[in-house]
Amino acid sequence: MAHEKMSTTQNKKLSSLKKLIGGNKKAIPGQLKLLEAMKSGEQVGDKQWQEAAKAHSWLHFTSHGSFNSKDMLIIERGEGHFLVDSKGHKVIDGLSGLFTNNVGHARPELAEAAAKQMMELDFMPLWSYHHPRAIELSERLLSYAPKELTRVFFTTGGTEGVESAWKIAKQYFKLVGKPQKHKVISRMTAYHGTSHGALSITGLPQFKQMFEPLVPSTFRVPNTNFYRAGEEFASAEEHALWAANRLEEAILFEGPETVAAFFVEPIQNAGGCLTAPESYYKRVREICTKYDVVLVADETITGYGRSGEWFGSIRYDIQPDMMVTAKAITSGAQPLGALFLREKYFEPFSEGSATLAHGYTFGGHPVACAVALANLDIYDRENLVDNVRMNSPIFRQTLEKLLDLPIVGDVRGDGYFFAIELVKDKDSKQRLSAAERDKLIRGFLNGAMYQAGLYARADDRGDAVVTLAPPLTVGPKEFVEIEQILRGVLSEAWEILNS
Numbered sequence: 001m002a003h004e005k006m007s008t009t010q011n012k013k014l015s016s017l018k019k020l021i022g023g024n025k026k027a028i029p030g031q032l033k034l035l036e037a038m039k040s041g042e043q044v045g046d047k048q049w050q051e052a053a054k055a056h057s058w059l060h061f062t063s064h065g066s067f068n069s070k071d072m073l074i075i076e077r078g079e080g081h082f083l084v085d086s087k088g089h090k091v092i093d094g095l096s097g098l099f100t101n102n103v104g105h106a107r108p109e110l111a112e113a114a115a116k117q118m119m120e121l122d123f124m125p126l127w128s129y130h131h132p133r134a135i136e137l138s139e140r141l142l143s144y145a146p147k148e149l150t151r152v153f154f155t156t157g158g159t160e161g162v163e164s165a166w167k168i169a170k171q172y173f174k175l176v177g178k179p180q181k182h183k184v185i186s187r188m189t190a191y192h193g194t195s196h197g198a199l200s201i202t203g204l205p206q207f208k209q210m211f212e213p214l215v216p217s218t219f220r221v222p223n224t225n226f227y228r229a230g231e232e233f234a235s236a237e238e239h240a241l242w243a244a245n246r247l248e249e250a251i252l253f254e255g256p257e258t259v260a261a262f263f264v265e266p267i268q269n270a271g272g273c274l275t276a277p278e279s280y281y282k283r284v285r286e287i288c289t290k291y292d293v294v295l296v297a298d299e300t301i302t303g304y305g306r307s308g309e310w311f312g313s314i315r316y317d318i319q320p321d322m323m324v325t326a327k328a329i330t331s332g333a334q335p336l337g338a339l340f341l342r343e344k345y346f347e348p349f350s351e352g353s354a355t356l357a358h359g360y361t362f363g364g365h366p367v368a369c370a371v372a373l374a375n376l377d378i379y380d381r382e383n384l385v386d387n388v389r390m391n392s393p394i395f396r397q398t399l400e401k402l403l404d405l406p407i408v409g410d411v412r413g414d415g416y417f418f419a420i421e422l423v424k425d426k427d428s429k430q431r432l433s434a435a436e437r438d439k440l441i442r443g444f445l446n447g448a449m450y451q452a453g454l455y456a457r458a459d460d461r462g463d464a465v466v467t468l469a470p471p472l473t474v475g476p477k478e479f480v481e482i483e484q485i486l487r488g489v490l491s492e493a494w495e496i497l498n499s
């Protein structure tokens with residue numbers, strides 16, 4: 001076995017790592033104990049998973065140091081709108097996985113569609129060849145999409161959709177004789193993904209600094225956070241118009257002949273569910289048309305019913321040129337993304353030898369497409385988008401009850417997508433300090449909500465917020481349960497903040 005062959009130096013290295021790992025003395029990198037146990041037919045569970053996970057895996061966006069003194073949360077099962085962990089603790093999934101599981105978890109219809117497709121055609125790339133499920137899914141998707149979008153390019157997720165939109169815009173402009181158009185404008189605090197391109201478009205400096213230099217030529221304009229807008233703005237409309245006009249200013253400053261695209265989320269997640277009135281999108285549309293800038297709606301989260309319409313672009317009449325979607329397209333059961341485009345951007349590629357030199361092995365995977373079709377069947381059968389539209393005001397009212405707590409400054413959002421902003425002083429809207437955010441968000445809130453029965457996300461990429469995005473299958477009963485849990489946890493958070 002590998003660990004029997006280890007040198008003294010390796011052993012020393014391991015014992016210092018072992019000290020680092022702390023709590024769990026058996027989590028020694030290099031010793032594949034879980035594998036051994038499984039091979040020998042031993043029953044494995046939480047204890048063995050904890051050891052192996054701490055020794056050999058690397059989680060995304062996670063401070064692993066915290067696992068020196070505590071166990072990981074290992075989610076073993078999903079049951080409808082519940083999650084069950086490896087210690088048997090059951091919680092409401094208040095975030096739909098990661099804005100993914102809109103029809104809930106472990107739906108047999110999706111599993112059956114995947115199995116059937118695997119036995120028919122398990123894989124074929126969309127590189128020069130096509131397959132029936134991707135063809136069928138394209139038309140099906142377009143039947144729900146804003147009418148101006150007529151073409152679909154498949155990816156495996158949101159980052160790839162953002163990356164693809166930018167690259168397609170760049171190549172399009174080269175083909176139509178505007179080769180200088182390459183720059184991208186996006187909004188402050190917005191998250192658009194993690195590849196070098198998508199990260200460049202992201203407006204969160206703290207996520208970018210360690211990876212610089214990134215792709216050049218990206219610029220930020222203000223978002224539509226009215227709660228944090230200055231007193232000079234009398235209404236959300238007034239603030240939003242001001243914010244939209246900053247886009248024109250940025251385009252003129254950079255030179256319209258150099259700007260390719262503007263990326264915007266219909267409801268911006270980072271910063272806490274930032275909505276905008278329709279007038280904002282009307283003005284943004286005007287500006288993008290005037291300067292031939294591709295208006296890209298990043299609907300990685302808002303797509304597929306989250307806003308109370310099929311797409312946020314319909315909800316706010318955005319009339320985008322391109323629309324990035326992913327996550328809930330399969331309700332998370334398979335990795336898939338779909339970038340929707342106006343025909344204009346495909347036309348230069350439709351004749352002659354012009355080729356989009358871009359693609360992904362697994363973009364439009366046949367199994368993922370089959371699952372997406374079955375997922376859309378569930379949406380239709382259960383009228384999930386109507387459910388959101390009908391119940392969203394009740395969700396909002398239920399969460400707004402929390403405004404009686406001193407720590408809750410604002411409740412905002414739309415559809416089944418709300419953020420609760422946490423403040424130190426309600427009247428002055430005083431923000432939590434960095435140390436307080438550390439203590440509350442990382443040190444308390446996420447864990448406390450989970451222990452109390454709710455998986456949701458306390459987040460301070462912008463201001464401190466708790467974000468909620470439950471499966472579209474839930475209703476008023478679950479809203480009350482969520483409110484009750486949050487009431488207890490946020491009351492305790494206030495005490496901790498003032499202790």
Ligand SMILES: Cc1ncc(COP(=O)(O)O)c(C=O)c1O
Binds near residue numbers: 156158194327
């Ligand atoms: C608005 C937005 N764009 C892009 C992404 C990146 O998507 P993915 O993680 O699927 O690459 C996300 C992820 O949450 C997102 O919220």
